[in-house]
Amino acid sequence: MNIVIKQGRLMDASQQLDQVKDLYISAGKIVAIGEAPNGFKADQTLDASGKWVLPGLVDLCARLREPGSEYKATLLSELRAAMAGGVTSLACPPDTDPVLDEPGLVEMLKHRAKSQALAHVYPLGAVTRQLQGQLLTEMYALTAAGCVGFSQADTTIVDTQVLWRAFEYAASFGYTLFMRAEDPYLAKNGVAHDGEVASRLGLKGIPSAAESIALQTMLRIGQATGVRLHIARVSTAESVELIRQAKQSGMQVTADVSIQHLHLTDMDIGFFDSMVHLTPPVRTQRDRDALRAGLLDGTLDAICSDHTPVDDDAKALPFAESHPGASALELLLPLTLKWAAQAKLSPTQALAKITQAPANILGVAAGDLKVGATADVVIYDPEMEWRVDGRALLSQGKNTPFVNHAVTGKVTTTFTQGNLVFQQENLQTL
Amino acid sequence: MDVHSAPPLMTLPDPEQLLEHLYAQIKPRIQENTALVGIYTGGVWLMERLLKRLQTELGHDILFGKLDAAMYRDDYAQRGLKTSAHPAYIPFDINGKHIILIDDIFYTGRTTRAVMNELFDYGRPASVQLAALINRGGAQLPIRPDMVGADLPLQAHQSFELAMNTLGRLSLSISESASSAKPGVDDHV
Amino acid sequence: MYNPQLNAQGQLQHLLSIEGLPKRILTDILDTAENFVGVAEREVKKVPLLRGKTVCNIFFENSTRTRTTFEIAAKRLSADVLNLNVSTSSQSKGETILDTVNNLIAMHADMFVVRHQQSGAAHFIAQHVPPHISVINAGDGRHAHPTQGLLDVFTIRKYKPEMHNLRVAIVGDVLHSRVARSEIHALTTLGVPEIRVIAPRTLLPTDVEKLGVQVFHNMEQGLKDVDVVMMLRLQNERMSGALLPSSQEFFQTFGLTPERLALAKPDAIVMHPGPMNRGVEIDSAVADGKQSVILPQVTYGIAVRMAVMAILGGGNAA
Numbered sequence: 001m002n003i004v005i006k007q008g009r010l011m012d013a014s015q016q017l018d019q020v021k022d023l024y025i026s027a028g029k030i031v032a033i034g035e036a037p038n039g040f041k042a043d044q045t046l047d048a049s050g051k052w053v054l055p056g057l058v059d060l061c062a063r064l065r066e067p068g069s070e071y072k073a074t075l076l077s078e079l080r081a082a083m084a085g086g087v088t089s090l091a092c093p094p095d096t097d098p099v100l101d102e103p104g105l106v107e108m109l110k111h112r113a114k115s116q117a118l119a120h121v122y123p124l125g126a127v128t129r130q131l132q133g134q135l136l137t138e139m140y141a142l143t144a145a146g147c148v149g150f151s152q153a154d155t156t157i158v159d160t161q162v163l164w165r166a167f168e169y170a171a172s173f174g175y176t177l178f179m180r181a182e183d184p185y186l187a188k189n190g191v192a193h194d195g196e197v198a199s200r201l202g203l204k205g206i207p208s209a210a211e212s213i214a215l216q217t218m219l220r221i222g223q224a225t226g227v228r229l230h231i232a233r234v235s236t237a238e239s240v241e242l243i244r245q246a247k248q249s250g251m252q253v254t255a256d257v258s259i260q261h262l263h264l265t266d267m268d269i270g271f272f273d274s275m276v277h278l279t280p281p282v283r284t285q286r287d288r289d290a291l292r293a294g295l296l297d298g299t300l301d302a303i304c305s306d307h308t309p310v311d312d313d314a315k316a317l318p319f320a321e322s323h324p325g326a327s328a329l330e331l332l333l334p335l336t337l338k339w340a341a342q343a344k345l346s347p348t349q350a351l352a353k354i355t356q357a358p359a360n361i362l363g364v365a366a367g368d369l370k371v372g373a374t375a376d377v378v379i380y381d382p383e384m385e386w387r388v389d390g391r392a393l394l395s396q397g398k399n400t401p402f403v404n405h406a407v408t409g410k411v412t413t414t415f416t417q418g419n420l421v422f423q424q425e426n427l428q429t430l
Numbered sequence: 431m432d433v434h435s436a437p438p439l440m441t442l443p444d445p446e447q448l449l450e451h452l453y454a455q456i457k458p459r460i461q462e463n464t465a466l467v468g469i470y471t472g473g474v475w476l477m478e479r480l481l482k483r484l485q486t487e488l489g490h491d492i493l494f495g496k497l498d499a500a501m502y503r504d505d506y507a508q509r510g511l512k513t514s515a516h517p518a519y520i521p522f523d524i525n526g527k528h529i530i531l532i533d534d535i536f537y538t539g540r541t542t543r544a545v546m547n548e549l550f551d552y553g554r555p556a557s558v559q560l561a562a563l564i565n566r567g568g569a570q571l572p573i574r575p576d577m578v579g580a581d582l583p584l585q586a587h588q589s590f591e592l593a594m595n596t597l598g599r600l601s602l603s604i605s606e607s608a609s610s611a612k613p614g615v616d617d618h619v
Numbered sequence: 620m621y622n623p624q625l626n627a628q629g630q631l632q633h634l635l636s637i638e639g640l641p642k643r644i645l646t647d648i649l650d651t652a653e654n655f656v657g658v659a660e661r662e663v664k665k666v667p668l669l670r671g672k673t674v675c676n677i678f679f680e681n682s683t684r685t686r687t688t689f690e691i692a693a694k695r696l697s698a699d700v701l702n703l704n705v706s707t708s709s710q711s712k713g714e715t716i717l718d719t720v721n722n723l724i725a726m727h728a729d730m731f732v733v734r735h736q737q738s739g740a741a742h743f744i745a746q747h748v749p750p751h752i753s754v755i756n757a758g759d760g761r762h763a764h765p766t767q768g769l770l771d772v773f774t775i776r777k778y779k780p781e782m783h784n785l786r787v788a789i790v791g792d793v794l795h796s797r798v799a800r801s802e803i804h805a806l807t808t809l810g811v812p813e814i815r816v817i818a819p820r821t822l823l824p825t826d827v828e829k830l831g832v833q834v835f836h837n838m839e840q841g842l843k844d845v846d847v848v849m850m851l852r853l854q855n856e857r858m859s860g861a862l863l864p865s866s867q868e869f870f871q872t873f874g875l876t877p878e879r880l881a882l883a884k885p886d887a888i889v890m891h892p893g894p895m896n897r898g899v900e901i902d903s904a905v906a907d908g909k910q911s912v913i914l915p916q917v918t919y920g921i922a923v924r925m926a927v928m929a930i931l932g933g934g935n936a937a
Contacts, residue, residue, distance in 0.1 A: 199824035200638065202738035202761030202797060207825070271623050272739030316717055316747075318737035320760070500654065501666035501929070510630075510934020511668070513647045517654045520661075551663035 008048030013352035028418035056088025056376030068097025081395035086378035095153035103145035186210035237290030258306035274322035309397020327397035448579030465493035472534030499544035536562035539573035669698035692924035738762035768801025791851035817841035
């Protein structure tokens, strides 16, 4: 199958590419940019004039809810949502039921995902069995089964000796640990940022210190063990500063922020909007500004969707009883570009935060448009203006805190491995 | 009688004279067990004026009270509770008393109905009579004043306004409402 | 700003929290309550305003005392009252809060009085009822207890009508107290210039100063020259552990004794939302003393709740 995407604005930070050119795909690979290769005969020609042609997005954290929570979402529903959002590679945390702590479960997930032939699914194995923070998993066997790294999802390893050993063990094999920093005692029963808003609403707070205290511990152990450490979903100004200092001191550490935290603050909870019940909690304007600044100066490397589909019943509850999380795969790209526009950052540089940078952190070949690369390609209409509507999401999770937010730009077409896997309906009318 | 087609009044009477007229009718009805109950707002002014003079001329104290009946009005479901309502003031045992209700303008009779309902929640009076400064016509219930200062028919979109200045002198005016008054909604201001 | 408690005309549609209510609405409620104070002294202790209406007390968290005051208030307005203790019925069978509410809507309830252990539960229910139904928050988690806040300011206004000139101290477990939050909002909205909270740091919410109060950790300093002392109830489960070492130590440091009350103005009044823990937060000599207005608070509480129900229940055609 030979495909040519004509006259799109090709954008790829990894090769400083931002030009209107033709892109040639053959046998699932990108074979040329600009001039057609010798003897190339297109089976399919797409006119992308006025549109952007981007590498497929790479997401560091998307929950597919399989196995175990199929009533919230299924692999198929979420991979379709990923395609609609232009996310062609995604890492999924191990907090499934059962937990991804055995090679058989990982193989099964990989197999199920592969049979859909949609996004590339990269499982993160559990660091400890059952995520209980006590016994290490078989990281070597899990890696052989397809894990690209290890994570405790939203749980913590309370016992610092276990934490130390997990870091040492992962370091021995060069595995990456994707860790969320949160002190479980300071965060106990908390549902919102511990500040003025939570005090007014009478919600149990999670102080910023819950994140910094755990983060300092991890950075210290990371430094001592030399593990490849990735701090997942940073939420506070203090954390940004700690990571900045760690990087300045030469430590190998990377970090991401969720798209929700890049846009929302605790003020958005309003009158107990359970859609803004998130883990970690959204924090103050000051924190959000620091996260944005950290992303600009490279302290934070990547933006993730932290996609967490939640069923309607679990959100239709009083705030503290509702299940946390936001459905975000379909909003990652337009909301990232919205931030870029607000931050006066070029779209190409912003896109690196959801393509090249996360691909590097995961250690996977994805997120660029280089000749020879797998043809994971997204065509994006940068002009289309729309309002977010949870009901219109393809994800089974309709839970978005961005309801009615105005966004500009939408994915019109997605290819993975050179296969057309998503096409926006009624494209002609756009 | 079709008061709604009556011609507009050319000159308005002096309410002080009407009060005089009303006083003459009330005075002979005062017994040992009589109590005057004014209906807010204008009726309370009138009651206080009448009370002062009656006590002076008769030489003994007369029981009195004040009612608003905001909690008994039949337009609550449509209009809600009046925010400027006054607390009820009935400082005597109502059982066996001869009550004279005093209102400024009698119109539909709905206020009187509400006031009587409220009154009976305090006990069982021996009798209830109604005195009104003006009967403007248009009763919608089988209720009529027993004593009136004057019968002055008025068109539906008009209403009388009784006012009292700082010296306690009463004055009367007519106000016009753009839309015709909703029947049964209110019978005095 | 959008306020879920007001309708498009700016009238009260639900009573969920004092916060965000304009002063005119608070004043309307208090003025209306004045009219209801006398109703209980009549031969017929009822007015017909809510005749034919059904008020439903839905208590997801048990509270006989609060439920009773709402029940009396509704009955004095001639409403039919349905009491539902959900903590012991459907919730344990897996029925959701919305199932419960929808069932009561189907039974043609007109007004819901809701108590729930979670902050925001009353807002949540108010978002899910049709427009002809009003919701009154009778306490949600730590968030709000607006009728208590209103009856407290009603009581203060009775004894100290010069609200613009008052110094008020709120003493005790502010952290877990919906009463304290509602009191603070009611007092600030009505223009009370100085509100103090007196408690150890463990019983104060983060950034409590941003609610417009001054913080004291010392009773002697905090009570100095105040006009009103509002005590809070200390729940049993907070009395020992990591928040407080013991109830004895709390009484020693923050209990209201006659000696400490003497530091306040000589005509200061003492309030408590009840039920009291004598010897923990308040000395019996103070609770039963001349400056105590704790029982009038209960009486006024009924009038205030009647006023709220009467305002919410009327004017549907407006």
